[in-house]
Amino acid sequence: MKTSSTTMAVDGLLAVGGILSLALGVSGLILVKNQKLEVIWNKRFAAQLLCWIFICKGVANSLRSIGYETEFWRVVLYGGHFNDQIFGGLILLIALIFPVPILRTRKQFNIGVAVVLAYILLTIGAAVFIKVNTPLAAFTGLYLIPGFIWTLVYLKFRFMKGQEDNEEIQGVADVAVLLLVLMIGHILFRWVGMFAGSDYFYFMDLYGGNFANDYLWSQGLASAVIFGLVILCGEIYQASQGRVRTTSYVV
Template sequence: MAGDSSNLLYIGAILSVALGAMSLRIIRKNKDLEWNEALAARIICWMFIGKGIQNAAVANMQDTSVDMWQFYAQLSSGLDNLFTGTIIALALIYPVPLLRSEKQVKIGFTMLFGFLVYVILLEVSGNPYTVFELPGIVYWMAMICWSTMYLKFRLIDPGNSNDSTDNIAIVSGLFLTLLMGHIWMWWPGMVLQSNYFYFFDLAGGPMTSMTWDYMWNASYTICIVTGFMLLGVEIFQYSKGNGSILLYLIIPYFILGAIGYIVYSAPETTVSHTRGTNDTLASIWNLLTSQLHFTVMRPLIAMFVLLKFGLFNINEETKPMAKIMTIILIVVATSAILELIQSIVPINQMISAALLGIIIALGIGWEERSFDSLASNKSNVRVGVGKRWFPNVSISQKTLERLDLVCFIYILVIFLISFIVWQTDMLVTVMLERYAEAGGVG
């Protein structure tokens, strides 16, 4: 299963980087976006460029030599910090800006950038994976910002409700799903206090302290509570005849979570197997659920938001590239799913190739209709909503270009730091020190 996991990560890397880079090119040509939408669109693009490179780093870390793993481990950690920063920045400005003035935007983004630099300094000074990095902060910040927006506009008084208020709630729910969806599939483990929930995604051993592990598990718990909140509100609204696409998106995660509890609680499944590389049912299930969310569902949700809510300016110049992006999404996602099925159920290569061709042909045909529908029926989050929710802030084109430059330079710096960590054996040194402190064998 190690090979299958790596293959899926490579597929996710290609998908994320391709969509992120092509989206960025289209968005840079759109001069008509509101200030927070222009920032949000760029942040989404860099989020997935960084996440794609991180997926490739994790895949290489699983397959590489004894010493080279340090380079990919540090690269993955640094780009995960970029993901944390982009998620928090996005939650602060979109769909409703919580930063209300130019001064607040500058202070907020400066503090966020300072936090990323602070985490880098901790890691290069030989103090990675400590509580000073505030593990899980991304989930807490996203929960506070997007849950507040969701509840405010989803449960708004019917007299003030309109399509835009519904769209604000939907966008908030979509981003919560993008970030937390894989964790929602572990809800039975949290509710029933099963062992697999407490050890599922931890580094394990002396590398992390008990406090670090507690903070990480606490953030996962709040994610599941957030998922239950979304599910409860959507069921309530559906019962009143005001259902939305969120209900149909969220329910499968919780159903898969119930099935996953049976898999992870099986007698032959141990804690180490749930995220290990053993060829077990638990490993296969994790590949089909959590890993598929990381590599396929996240880009799919982001692409939907960019197209549906007007962050793309689809015109005669940009339409061909936008359509290419949707085709890439369909082809790569289809290939990934078929690859997973083939790794579990042996299928003749000729049959597999024929199935892939048929599915892609159907997918491209569906893409024609769905793309035209999304491009021509865009949804708005501002029309009919009080102006007090959307203050006018002056963000120049030069500032937006600087944001692109900062993100690009950050990624280059992370590559350089990762190389230094590898050459100096920094991670190995930290591991030996912490194992020695814990009384382990160095």
């Protein structure tokens, strides 16, 4: 009974989170479309991609909140999975252009889009024609790349000598922290059982017990913890030097 009630509570959390994410993404797209100010290309694309990742995660969480004990379980399974893969690809694209553009020209960005699109199509094809729990269908280690990029951006700009009071420089570090929190934060909707000590979490068979996927998923979580600890230590040091920023409280 405890497990059932806890699962229902988590499903409710997924539904609320999904609806809020979807609404935020759609409203964000409307605001970006109606933007009248001249904005540099990478910031404009990053804003659009950010809205779409909220939409993707909103759809995925809303579908999963229905549960798999339904005649439409295939829609729940594949719909959630496909949106997760698109979410991961868009996160990677954002990391490559914002807040510091690694892809510095539109041509390079178009190549990046083509590569990420090919990856998404590969994962979707593998899920449909092989199995959802095959490693090709979900490379969770993809989170390592944007996490690594944003952590390096944070370290470079937060600890840039002589620029400790430069709001523009420190603002770049703040954005990197917030994007990293965004990438990791969506996991909490699914992993709340870990903090609640719920039975269902400890007996949950991730991706059908596939070792490769279990390993990759654990790897993604472990890397998220490492990135978070690096930033936490950095903010503690900055606070000890009397340089506390708003993002310090977020961390």
